[in-house]
Amino acid sequence: MKEMDLDRLLEISGERAEALCDELYRISYLVKQNYELMSALTDPKLAGEAKKKVIGDLMPGASKIFSEVISLMIDQELIKELDQVSVDFTLLVAKKMNIRFDEVIFSEKPGEDILNKFKKIAGDKIRYRIQIDPTLIGGFIWKTMDGKVMNASIKGRLSQIREEIAA
Amino acid sequence: MFELETGLIFWNTVSFAILVFLMYKWVLPPIIAIMKERQMAITRSIVAAEESRKKSEELLAENKRKLAEADRTAKNLINLAKTDGDQVKREILEKAEKQASLIAQQAAQDMQAEKSRIINEAKKEIAEMVALASSRVIGRVITKADNQRIIEEALK
Numbered sequence: 001m002k003e004m005d006l007d008r009l010l011e012i013s014g015e016r017a018e019a020l021c022d023e024l025y026r027i028s029y030l031v032k033q034n035y036e037l038m039s040a041l042t043d044p045k046l047a048g049e050a051k052k053k054v055i056g057d058l059m060p061g062a063s064k065i066f067s068e069v070i071s072l073m074i075d076q077e078l079i080k081e082l083d084q085v086s087v088d089f090t091l092l093v094a095k096k097m098n099i100r101f102d103e104v105i106f107s108e109k110p111g112e113d114i115l116n117k118f119k120k121i122a123g124d125k126i127r128y129r130i131q132i133d134p135t136l137i138g139g140f141i142w143k144t145m146d147g148k149v150m151n152a153s154i155k156g157r158l159s160q161i162r163e164e165i166a167a
Numbered sequence: 168m169f170e171l172e173t174g175l176i177f178w179n180t181v182s183f184a185i186l187v188f189l190m191y192k193w194v195l196p197p198i199i200a201i202m203k204e205r206q207m208a209i210t211r212s213i214v215a216a217e218e219s220r221k222k223s224e225e226l227l228a229e230n231k232r233k234l235a236e237a238d239r240t241a242k243n244l245i246n247l248a249k250t251d252g253d254q255v256k257r258e259i260l261e262k263a264e265k266q267a268s269l270i271a272q273q274a275a276q277d278m279q280a281e282k283s284r285i286i287n288e289a290k291k292e293i294a295e296m297v298a299l300a301s302s303r304v305i306g307r308v309i310t311k312a313d314n315q316r317i318i319e320e321a322l323k
Binding site for chain 1: 287290291293294295297298301302305306309311313314315317318319321322
């Protein structure tokens with residue numbers, strides 16, 4: 001089975017590793033959320049160039065190294081491993097830089113004051129990956145890199161109430 | 168009137184003697200033999216009849232004995248069958264009672280399970296409806312400021 005040499009990628013990306021990590025996470029998240037996009041990218045009948053263009057359109061202004069990594073993955077038919085590559089590369093970068101990548105999902109785009117509050121809590125050791133999910137209604141879900149989850153969303157609270165009523 | 172004629176008497180006597188002699192010599196032996204044979208035949212018949220009677224009596228006695236034995240056997244079998252029948256009847260009744268008890272127990276358990284299931288289903292339905300209605304209402308009425316307040320309170 002073909003595999004990405006992530007240690008080599010980390011070495012090559014150097015100071016751009018964190019940015020690359022973020023870009024890989026964003027495209028991986030987009031692909032995970034969209035089944036048709038995933039099908040198109042893994043369709044062997046679709047030309048590699050077309051796949052690269054689709055990703056280019058989805059990630060305008062992405063770094064050169066990101067485009068090269070994606071091109072390599074498409075050419076080597078490794079694109080279906082994109083999510084795993086993103087996760088593994090995130091772990092490598094986090095370990096090397098001694099930082100943490102947490103995911104915070106809001107119901108709507110948070111204001112600067114909210115983001116600052118999060119940054120204040122985290123200090124400079126945590127990088128936040130912000131996602132928007134309107135079904136949360138309000139509040140947020142904070143997923144830490146080590147698997148802990150803080151569900152402070154209205155959806156989560158309603159789910160708790162539903163379970164309490166059903167119990 | 169009456170006159171004895173000696174000569175006639177003499178000759179009559181001689182003739183009679185000769186007749187008796189002849190009878191004794193040639194006629195009587197075969198008759199005696201026939202009579203003896205006849206007597207022996209009768210004796211044999213009587214013996215045979217006696218034997219036959221004895222055999223008949225023995226046979227009759229044997230038949231009576233066998234009949235009595237058969238009667239005893241039949242009675243025993245009837246008694247045994249009756250005993251077995253009673254035992255089987257008791258076992259069937261016991262089994263039926265046990266089964267009826269189990270069925271009743273199972274039915275009660277099923278009823279309880281079904282009741283619990285229906286209550287749980289109803290609870291789930293109500294919970295779903297409450298959650299759905301709440302999410303719709305909250306989703307409509309929640310403002311940006313409310314959302315910010317919720318986030319800030321959670322971060323405290």
